[in-house]
Ligand SMILES: Nc1ncnc2c1ncn2[C@@H]1O[C@H](COP(=O)(O)OP(=O)(O)OP(=O)(O)O)[C@@H](O)[C@H]1O
């Protein structure tokens with residue numbers, strides 16, 4: 574369904590003199606996501622998970638390699654063109670849109686789905702908000718600006734994706750900033766949506782509860798896919814901390830060079 578071939582990604586490192594100011598972020602990524610599967614993508618902080626999602630969404634362009642969606646090369650397509658093909662992404666840090674109300678944001682998302690002759694648009698918007706635990710009467714008229722808390726913004730993003738017509742959806746750490754009780758509900762709706770069929774779901778996560786739901790786990794570290802496979806095979810690798818040799822530790826003696834300059 575989605576195929577990444579020989580993907581390399583370099584991003585500005587803010588250090589102009591070094592490597593033309595670029596640092597490698599993803600290296601030699603060959604990855605296929607199959608239709609209908611529920612994937613968990615995990616790995617140490619800074620490993621490249623969000624960069625991979627941004628690359629699939631078209632926010633970043635690869636330095637080398639190709640991306641195919643259902644046999645069509647989409648490497649050169651814009652974010653909008655990829656979204657039109659049914660690829661959706663919920664940001665690790667959802668963007669805010671000053672001046673745009675929650676109602677406007679949800680209406681834009683709902684436009685993609687054919688409307689149900691028996692249900693009004695407003696009812697669909699309210700249902701999506703309720704399903705992520707946000708009361709429509711409190712949120713519909715609010716602005717999608719910095720006044721939303723981190724957890725509220727994350728939940729609103731999931732509500733938006735529930736309304737969209739997507740075939741591949743990537744949630745970037747849906748657990749982050751969401752309280753324990755709301756996260757149970759959020760994961761439940763993500764799973765329900767997935768099980769209704771017709772879609773592939775990838776959840777970038779550090780949360781055991783999500784990993785336990787995955788058909789397959791993909792481990793990304795140091796900009797590479799280090800391992801992938803069915804949950805049962807991957808579980809020992811994920812849970813045995815001593816075996817996760819990719820987690821970078823920062824010992825004092827290794828750090829001295831950078832701190833004495
Ligand atoms: N826009 C950017 N410009 C330059 N470097 C970046 C940019 N975005 C990410 N990086 C770097 O790329 C590497 C991978 O970052 P990324 O955000 O993809 O990691 P991640 O696996 O999602 O980590 P986390 O678990 O902390 O969310 C990091 O070293 C990060 O500093």
Ligand SMILES: [Mg+2]
Nearest residue numbers: 622623624665
């Ligand atoms: Mg990330």
